[in-house]
C-alpha cells in the first residue's frame with residue numbers, strides 16, 4: 001500500500017509545495033505503515049526527480065510526454081487515478097492550489113473516494129479517518145471524517161514544514177494506458193515574469209487603497225525586491241486596475257499563508273483578512289489607529305505608509321549590509 | 322447554446338461565525354443568506370454573454386441543491402436575469418452529494434456550458450465543479466478568470482501559480498470560475514424582481530447519493546495577542562522586532 005503524491009513542477013523544477021507534500025506524506029506513511037510514491041508528470045530532469053527522495057519518497061514515478069506540457073484536467077485525472085490503482089494507494093495527496101483544486105475532485109469521483117480539501121495538518125485519527133481543515137475562509141476550523149477506504153486529500157500551502165528524510169529512492173517510468181492527448185487546447189500562455197509566485201512566497205508585501213494612486217507602488221516593489229518577497233494587494237486596488245488581478249488577496253482572491261505579511265494602507269476588512277489571516281506574522285501600517293487590520297496584526301505602526309516605507313527600506317538595508 | 326449556473330447558498334461574508342450543540346452545528350440564528358460570491362459573478366458573466374446579441378446563447382438556467390429555504394436565493398438569481406431555476410429538494414451533506422445530484426439533472430436535460438464557482442464561502446470544499454465534470458465525463462477548465470466568445474468559440478483564461486493560459490474547449494464542458502470573470506456582481510432591479518415571480522422554478526426530487534464525508538466538530542480560532550505598536554519615528558525598532566522577536570526577517 002502506498003500514499004500517492006502528485007508533485008507539480010514548473011518548467012522542470014518542483015515547486016516548494018511539492019516538497020511540503022512529500023514531507024507530509026512521509027509523516028503520514030510512518031503512522032499508517034505505508035510507503036510514499038511520488039508521481040511526476042511532464043519533463044523533469046533526473047537529478048531534480050531524485051530530490052523528492054530527500055524528503056521521504058520511496059518511489060518516484062515519472063510520466064513523460066510532449067502532450068502533457070499543458071494540464072488537461074481529464075487526461076491528468078486519468079493518469080493520476082491509474083497510478084493510484086497501480087500503487088494500491090489508500091491516500092492520494094495533492095496541493096490545495098489551482099492545479100490541485102482542479103484535479104483532486106475529479107480523481108475522487110473516479111476512485112469513488114471521499115475528499116478532504118485544504119487540510120491544515122496530519123489526521124488526528126486514522127480509523128475512523130479524521131482530519132482538520134479551515135472553513136468559513138479561516139474564520140473557523142473543523143474536524144472532518146472521510147468514510148471511504150481510499151481518500152483524496154489536498155494540503156493547504158505553507159501548512160506543513162519541509163522536513164528532510166533522505167531515502168534511497170528509485171525512479172521508474174510509468175506509461176499510463178490512458179491517452180495523453182486531451183480535448184482542451186491552449187492558444188496562449190503569459191508567464192508572470194521574473195517575480196516570486198505569490199502563493200509560494202515566504203514574505204509578501206501587500207498594499208491597499210491607502211496608497212492613494214498606482215503611481216505610489218515604487219517603494220512597495222522596492223521593499224519586495226529587497227526581501228525577495230512577492231507583492232500583493234487588496235481587492236479595490238486590483239478592481240481599479242492599479243495592480244494585476246493575480247495580486248488580489250482575500251476571500252475572493254488568493255488565500256495565502258506566508259511567514260511574514262506586510263499590509264500598507266489596508267483597512268483589514270473581514271474579506272481581506274480571510275485570505276491572509278493564516279500568515280505567521282502580520283505587520284500593518286495605517287494612518288487610522290482604529291483600522292481593523294490592527295486587530296489581526298502582530299506588529300503595527302500608526303503612520304503614513306509613504307513616510308514609513310522609505311525608512312523601513314533603509315533600516316532593512318542597514319541590517320543587511 | 323444553454324448555460325447552467327450552479328448556485329451555492331451561503332451565509333453573508335460578514336456573518337459572525339458561531340456554533341451550537343456542543344460545537345457540532347453552525348448557528349444559523351440571524352444569518353443573512355446570499356448567493357455564493359463566485360457564483361454570483363458566474364451568473365452575471367453568463368447574462369452578459371447572453372445579452373450580447375452576437376453570441377449564440379439561448380438561455381441561462383440556475384440550479385441549487387437545497388430545501389425550500391434556498392428559494393429566495395434562486396428567486397434573487399431570477400430577478401438578476403436568469404431565465405429559469407431548478408431546485409433539487411434536499412439538504413446537501415457535502416460537495417460530493419451536490420455534484421452527484423446536479424449531474425443527474427444534467428444527464429436528463431443537457432447543457433452546453435456549466436459554470437461553477439471555485440469554492441463555497443462557508444465550507445470551502447472547492448470540489449463540486451470538478452466532481453460534476455467527472456460524473457458527466459466532460460472536460461473541465463478551472464480557475465477561469467475570463468470567458469468570452471471569439472467568433473463561435475468560447476475562449477477561457479485560466480490562472481495558474483505563475484501566469485495565465487488561454488484555452489478553448491469543445492462543448493459541453495464545465496468551467497470553474499474565480500474572480501476577474503466579471504467586475505461587479507449584478508444586483509436585482511425592481512423590474513427584475515417583479516418578473517422573477519413569474520419565471521419557472523422547477524423542484525426536482527433527489528436521487529440516492531452516498532455521503533462520503535462528515536463534519537464532526539467545529540472550532541473557533543484562539544484570540545490573538547494584541548498587536549505590538551511601534552513608534553512611527555522609530556521604524557528601526559520594527560526591523561529589530563521582526564528579526565529578533567518574531568524571527569521572520
Ligand SMILES: Cc1cc2nc3c(=O)[nH]c(=O)nc-3n(C[C@H](O)[C@H](O)[C@H](O)COP(=O)(O)OP(=O)(O)OC[C@H]3O[C@@H](n4cnc5c(N)ncnc54)[C@H](O)[C@@H]3O)c2cc1C
Nearest residue numbers: 208209210234235250251252265266267271272287288305
Ligand atoms: C463579497 C465580498 C468579497 C470581498 N472580497 C475581498 C477580498 O478578497 N479581498 C479584499 O481585499 N477585499 C475584499 N472585499 C472588499 C472589502 O470589504 C474591502 O472593501 C477592501 O478590502 C478594502 O480595501 P482597502 O483596505 O485597500 O481599502 P480601504 O477600506 O479604503 O482602506 C484604506 C486604508 O488605508 C488607510 N490609509 C489611508 N491613507 C493612508 C496612508 N497615507 N498611509 C497608510 N494608511 C493609509 C486608511 O486608514 C484605510 O484603513 C470583498 C467585499 C465583499 C462584499
Ligand SMILES: Nc1ncnc2c1ncn2[C@@H]1O[C@H](COP(=O)(O)O)[C@@H](O)[C@H]1O
Nearest residue numbers: 327385386437438440441446447448449
Ligand atoms: N448546494 C449547492 N447547489 C448548487 N451548487 C452548489 C451548491 N454548493 C456548491 N455549489 C457549486 O459548487 C461550487 C463549489 O462549491 P464547493 O465544492 O462546495 O466549495 C460553488 O461555487 C457552486 O457553484
